[in-house]
Amino acid sequence: MLATSWFRHARSRQWVPNKRGLIPPMGGLVPEARMNADVWLDGDSLTLGGRNEREHRALAEAIQTGRVRSVFIPIIEAIDQRLMSRFLAKVALEVLVERVIRVQGWNEEIVDKAALDPLRHFARIGDRPEKWPFSRRRIYHEEDVQHEGDAGYQVLHEFTILCEPLLEPGHLELYAVVCIFGEEFAINMGEPEIASYERWLKAHDGKSPLYTSDTLPVPPVFG
Structure with missing residues (x-):
């Protein structure tokens, strides 16, 4: 990718x-x-x-010899959907590990969690399901400079985990939300759909989970 x-x-x-x-x-x-x-x-x-x-x-x-007077550089917006889906699936698993690595028993819980098997398979093989959709939108320009005190810096990438409650009591959707060069990508870690993420965005006036209190700093053992 x-x-x-x-x-x-x-x-x-x-x-x-x-x-x-x-x-x-x-x-x-x-x-x-x-x-x-x-x-x-x-x-x-x-x-x-x-x-x-x-x-x-x-x-x-x-x-x-002076023949060259111009160079055209295309603006690349298109992304290979399957490659990006598999890339995000891999990143999602790594983000989840990063968030729970300090929780006792995290390794067995993630490795043995059958709910993550479809995502793992898609990241490794990519043959099923046929598609694993993801959300993509720009939340800031890649040239934007963030300020902290007198220092200015660019954010090349950032990530978080979002828990979106489902209708069934005690059930959550886990989303990995990753921003790369100002573009936010979100992928559902449990199933190939993003409807619940779109509902979350609508309920929060389009604000990114990267900048809200609804994200999950250190997830508990999830069911």
Whole structure:
């Protein structure tokens, strides 16, 4: 998922390196050279590169001879739904572990919890169910700077767990809510639906669970 165009472009725009410390390039189009190119932006500075040695030489020659006058960088909004669903399923399980890791017996409770088996299977295999929907919306711009005292910082990602009561007494829906580069994603950990999350948003005037008191700091053993 991290290699998909949406993630690669977002990480490149925000200058977030990969495990090798390299900034992933965005994909661009150089019309005068009739070729695609790797593009890196750093403030007002733009760097171009070919995708292989032959293309790199051809691009360099086109730049040196003055043929290259423009570069088009597409805005990537589309996300591969299945890949993102599986990615969010994996992240949801990790978020849940992070929240309960200090509770005695957390490992057995999560590993042996049959209610999480469908989510685990979908994260690992992705063959069933056919779809696992998720909520997606932008809650702040990826360039927004948060302020704390005199310091300013960007939030690249944040997450929480939301408990949404169902109609049946004693039953809860667990949602992992993850914000990446200002886009909020929410996935139901118990079943492939998001209707209860949409109801929650409507009841809370669209405010993100990341900024309310309804989230679950350290969940109890859930039934």
